[in-house]
Amino acid sequence: MTPLLQVKGVTKRYGARLGCGDVSFDLWPGEVMGIVGESGSGKSTLLSCLAGHLSPDAGEVIFDTRAEGPRDVLGMSEPARRMLGRTDWAFVHQNPRDGLRMGVSAGANVGERLMAVGARHYGQIREQAVDWLGRVEIAADRVDDRPRAFSGGMQQRLQIARNLVTGPRLVFMDEPTGGLDVSVQARLLDLLRGLVREMGLSAIIVTHDLAVVRLLADRLMVMKGGHVVETGLTDQVLDDPQHGYTQLLVSSVLQV
Numbered sequence: 406m407t408p409l410l411q412v413k414g415v416t417k418r419y420g421a422r423l424g425c426g427d428v429s430f431d432l433w434p435g436e437v438m439g440i441v442g443e444s445g446s447g448k449s450t451l452l453s454c455l456a457g458h459l460s461p462d463a464g465e466v467i468f469d470t471r472a473e474g475p476r477d478v479l480g481m482s483e484p485a486r487r488m489l490g491r492t493d494w495a496f497v498h499q500n501p502r503d504g505l506r507m508g509v510s511a512g513a514n515v516g517e518r519l520m521a522v523g524a525r526h527y528g529q530i531r532e533q534a535v536d537w538l539g540r541v542e543i544a545a546d547r548v549d550d551r552p553r554a555f556s557g558g559m560q561q562r563l564q565i566a567r568n569l570v571t572g573p574r575l576v577f578m579d580e581p582t583g584g585l586d587v588s589v590q591a592r593l594l595d596l597l598r599g600l601v602r603e604m605g606l607s608a609i610i611v612t613h614d615l616a617v618v619r620l621l622a623d624r625l626m627v628m629k630g631g632h633v634v635e636t637g638l639t640d641q642v643l644d645d646p647q648h649g650y651t652q653l654l655v656s657s658v659l660q661v
C-alpha cells in the first residue's frame with residue numbers, strides 16, 4: 406500500500422525563529438493523525454506547510470493523488486494545487502468564516518463545491534446539498550438561509566458539509582472545535598467521529614484539546630518548540646507517555 410501522504414524533513418523558519426523543524430511522517434489511507442502541543446509549538450506552521458498554504462524552507466510533501474498517483478505537492482503549480490484543494494483535499498478552519506462564503510446561502514455553500522468538480526444539474530446539486538445539510542444536522546428548511554443567520558456550531562457544521570460533500574481523500578482540520586461552547590464541542594466531535602468512520606476519511610487534525618485527539622485520532626504527534634518530541638498510537642501516547650513534555654501535557658500541568 407502507498408502512503409496517502411509522505412512528509413519528509415519539513416522545516417520552516419521565520420527569520421531566525423523556527424516554525425517547525427525536520428518533521429517526517431507517513432499518513433496511511435483511512436488514518437487520522439492528531440498533532441498536539443502548546444501554543445507556539447509549530448502545529449499551525451506544519452499544517453500550513455502540508456496543505457500548501459506556506460512554502461517550507463526544506464523538505465518534501467508527497468501526496469498520492471487520485472488522478473496521477475504520488476505527486477510532490479511543493480513542486481506543483483499554483484493552479485494544480487488549487488485543483489487539489491477542490492477535489493482530493495479539504496481544509497476545515499477553526500473559524501467557520503474563513504471556510505465559508507458568508508454572502509451566499511447554506512445550500513449554495515455546499516452546492517458550489519459540487520459545481521467546482523463539474524456538477525451541472527441544478528436539481529441534483531440542491532438535492533445533494535440538502536442531503537448533506539441533514540448529515541450535519543441542519544434542517545432542510547434552512548437551506549436558503551445565509552451562514553450569518555446560523556449559530557457558531559451550525560456554521561462549523563456547515564463548513565464541514567461544504568468540505569466533505571465532494572468526498573475528499575484528505576481533510577486538514579485546524580482546531581475544528583476551538584471557540585465553541587463545551588456542550589456544542591461535544592456534539593460536533595460526535596458528529597465528526599461518525600463522519601470520519603462512515604467515510605473512512607484520512608485526516609490531519611491540529612488541536613490543543615487532548616479530548617479531540619482521544620476521540621478522533623488513530624495516531625498522535627506531540628510537538629514542542631517546532632519539533633516532534635513523541636509519536637505513536639493515540640491511546641498508547643496518552644495512557645503511557647514517554648517524553649517528559651507529553652507527561653506534563655497529559656497530566657494537564659501544562660496550560661496548553
Ligand SMILES: Nc1ncnc2c1ncn2[C@@H]1O[C@H](COP(=O)(O)OP(=O)(O)OP(=O)(O)O)[C@@H](O)[C@H]1O
Nearest residue numbers: 419422423424442443444445446447448449450451
Ligand atoms: N508569520 C509568522 N511570523 C513570524 N513568526 C511566526 C509566524 N507564525 C508563527 N511564527 C512563530 O513560529 C512558531 C510556531 O508557531 P505556530 O503558530 O505554528 O504554533 P502553534 O503550535 O500552531 O500555536 P497556536 O496553538 O497558538 O496556534 C512560534 O514561535 C511563532 O511565534
